[in-house]
Amino acid sequence: MIELQRVSRWYGQVIALNDVSFSLQGGITALLGPNGAGKSSLLKLVTGQIRPTTGQVQVLGKQPFANQWVYARMGYCPELETTYDDLTGREFVNLMARLAGIRGAECTRRVAEVIEKVGMNQAADRKMGGYSKGMRQRIKVAQAIVHQPQVLILDEPFNGLDPVARRDMAQLLLELAGAGCGILISSHILYEVEHLTHNILLLHKGRLLAQGDIYTIRALIDKHPHSIVLETDKPRTAAQKLIEMESVLSVALNRQRPFEIKLETHSPERFYADLPDLVLQQGLQIQSLYSPDNNLEAVFNYLVQG
Amino acid sequence: MVDIVLYTSALRTLARPGRLIWSVLLALAAPLLAILVKHASSASHHPVLDPYEHSLHLYNAFSSLMIFGFVLVILSVLSSTGIILQEVEQKTIVYLLTRPVARWRILLARYFASITLTTAVAWGSTVLLALGTLGIGGFTQAPVGRDMGVLLLGAFAYTSLFLLLCSMVNRALIPLVAGLLYGFLWETLIPQLPGNFRAISLMSYIHVLAPHHVNKANTDTSGSLLGFGGTSGSGFHITTALSWGVLCSVAAGCLVLAILVFSSREYVGRAEGG
Numbered sequence: 001m002i003e004l005q006r007v008s009r010w011y012g013q014v015i016a017l018n019d020v021s022f023s024l025q026g027g028i029t030a031l032l033g034p035n036g037a038g039k040s041s042l043l044k045l046v047t048g049q050i051r052p053t054t055g056q057v058q059v060l061g062k063q064p065f066a067n068q069w070v071y072a073r074m075g076y077c078p079e080l081e082t083t084y085d086d087l088t089g090r091e092f093v094n095l096m097a098r099l100a101g102i103r104g105a106e107c108t109r110r111v112a113e114v115i116e117k118v119g120m121n122q123a124a125d126r127k128m129g130g131y132s133k134g135m136r137q138r139i140k141v142a143q144a145i146v147h148q149p150q151v152l153i154l155d156e157p158f159n160g161l162d163p164v165a166r167r168d169m170a171q172l173l174l175e176l177a178g179a180g181c182g183i184l185i186s187s188h189i190l191y192e193v194e195h196l197t198h199n200i201l202l203l204h205k206g207r208l209l210a211q212g213d214i215y216t217i218r219a220l221i222d223k224h225p226h227s228i229v230l231e232t233d234k235p236r237t238a239a240q241k242l243i244e245m246e247s248v249l250s251v252a253l254n255r256q257r258p259f260e261i262k263l264e265t266h267s268p269e270r271f272y273a274d275l276p277d278l279v280l281q282q283g284l285q286i287q288s289l290y291s292p293d294n295n296l297e298a299v300f301n302y303l304v305q306g
Numbered sequence: 307m308v309d310i311v312l313y314t315s316a317l318r319t320l321a322r323p324g325r326l327i328w329s330v331l332l333a334l335a336a337p338l339l340a341i342l343v344k345h346a347s348s349a350s351h352h353p354v355l356d357p358y359e360h361s362l363h364l365y366n367a368f369s370s371l372m373i374f375g376f377v378l379v380i381l382s383v384l385s386s387t388g389i390i391l392q393e394v395e396q397k398t399i400v401y402l403l404t405r406p407v408a409r410w411r412i413l414l415a416r417y418f419a420s421i422t423l424t425t426a427v428a429w430g431s432t433v434l435l436a437l438g439t440l441g442i443g444g445f446t447q448a449p450v451g452r453d454m455g456v457l458l459l460g461a462f463a464y465t466s467l468f469l470l471l472c473s474m475v476n477r478a479l480i481p482l483v484a485g486l487l488y489g490f491l492w493e494t495l496i497p498q499l500p501g502n503f504r505a506i507s508l509m510s511y512i513h514v515l516a517p518h519h520v521n522k523a524n525t526d527t528s529g530s531l532l533g534f535g536g537t538s539g540s541g542f543h544i545t546t547a548l549s550w551g552v553l554c555s556v557a558a559g560c561l562v563l564a565i566l567v568f569s570s571r572e573y574v575g576r577a578e579g580g
Contacts, residue, residue: 047404049574066569072406080397086322098311099405143401 007055085129133160312415
């Protein structure tokens with residue numbers, strides 16, 4: 001779907017992207033990184049607004065710069081807040097649909113459909129100049145999906161959305177991905193995309209720090225202790241036995257939560273393999289077991305902070 | 307279909323209420339001033355010997371100085387910068403550039419929208435000027451039709467020239483200032499210089515096609531009063547055929563170059579967010 005081969009992009013003396021390579025097939029992929037990481041530059045390359053200084057960008061097998069074939073199959077929701085303020089939301093989406101070659105009754109139907117999907121029915125006939133940030137965001141998503149693209153690129157689409165709108169937007173993106181649309185979504189707020197996908201691209205200072213499944217990436221960081229929290233009916237017995245396990249580095253009881261044990265392991269896979277035996281031998285009841293590290297925030301912080 | 311959508315949306319952008327008010331004021335400026343001067347002359351103690359000659363004189367003077375020398379140039383500059391660079395500065399250009407439409411079609415549609423606005427205002431101003439100075443009776447005797455044709459050609463030439471300039475930068479201020487300097491300094495001063503200098507002024511060619519003699523007895527040098535040279539008299543002779551050739555060549559050549567530049571340039575800057 002999207003492929004970058006050794007792509008670098010310079011703006012004068014400033015490097016925005018440095019030797020970035022990756023290949024995305026489908027589903028939802030989150031492009032993560034702090035402000036200034038190069039996310040927007042990467043999306044501009046993918047959407048053919050700019051060319052790489054070196055390397056090659058391909059979308060659906062073709063270079064995207066000023067490529068109508070690619071644009072017919074790609075939807076793009078830019079980060080910018082400015083829109084055509086003198087147009088209504090419906091007129092804007094209609095204009096974008098017609099520029100995508102959709103005509104007549106089909107155009108009217110599709111515009112109405114996407115406006116409903118993004119929850120803008122009530123405000124669609126108001127001038128966009130009076131829209132809130134969240135409304136602009138939703139109408140921008142509507143114009144990006146009106147021509148039913150195969151690839152959807154969204155730059156910080158959750159910006160300005162209230163919690164309900166975020167949930168609805170996430171649901172819409174999951175529906176689109178379920179229907180076969182490949183989605184690349186950028187964000188600097190990790191929890192926003194965490195519930196959408198486990199497939200990430202992590203950028204920092206123009207470099208691709210990590211790519212792939214969030215849990216796989218986390219597992220690769222074996223030199224960094226991996227935290228696991230388990231809740232059991234016999235926490236002291238469990239703690240005593242857990243510390244004897246070779247894969248466990250430390251065990252801590254929680255005074256506020258007396259049934260909870262937090263442990264650190266350098267080898268999560270081995271720990272998870274050994275745990276069932278321990279449970280059976282000691283007759284432990286495990287109420288819950290989770291890793292607080294298995295979230296994007298932890299991986300992001302760890303990778304970025306080195 | 308897409309071309310019509312692009313053209314109408316560009317025209318709508320150019321004809322926003324704020325802009326439209328200024329365009330209407332520009333269109334009204336020459337006729338209103340001419341009517342004022344006409345009435346002032348009538349009320350003066352020096353009687354006008356030939357009222358028709360006087361009215362024609364006013365028409366020629368105001369058409370040459372204000373419509374050709376001001377309205378045409380300023381509207382060409384403003385609408386050329388407005389059609390592309392305003393969107394580049396507001397960054398809304400991204401919506402156009404990521405649609406399945408060839409860039410040359412986007413530029414061409416906006417080019418024609420710009421010419422439509424410029425020509426409509428200049429034509430409106432010309433018609434009102436003729437009516438205001440010559441009245442309905444003298445309207446047919448004034449060179450209104452000729453002037454409207456030359457204004458259209460001038461709009462093509464100037465818009466192409468300024469569009470080329472706009473396509474090469476990402477900031478509206480640069481072509482705006484350059485365009486205004488070109489229009490009001492270059493095009494005014496260059497035709498006044500001795501020798502062949504006036505050959506590098508578009509206005510010299512425009513005024514060969516639409517000479518506005520303020521005095522019928524002095525047809526060769528009449529334009530000098532208004533800052534526009536005649537057809538001869540300083541070494542370089544500009545013929546009508548040459549004028550057509552130069553203006554058409556500038557219009558076509560600059561437009562082709564602008565399309566080439568617009569099709570290959572990046573119009574988004576360095577990312578500010580991520």
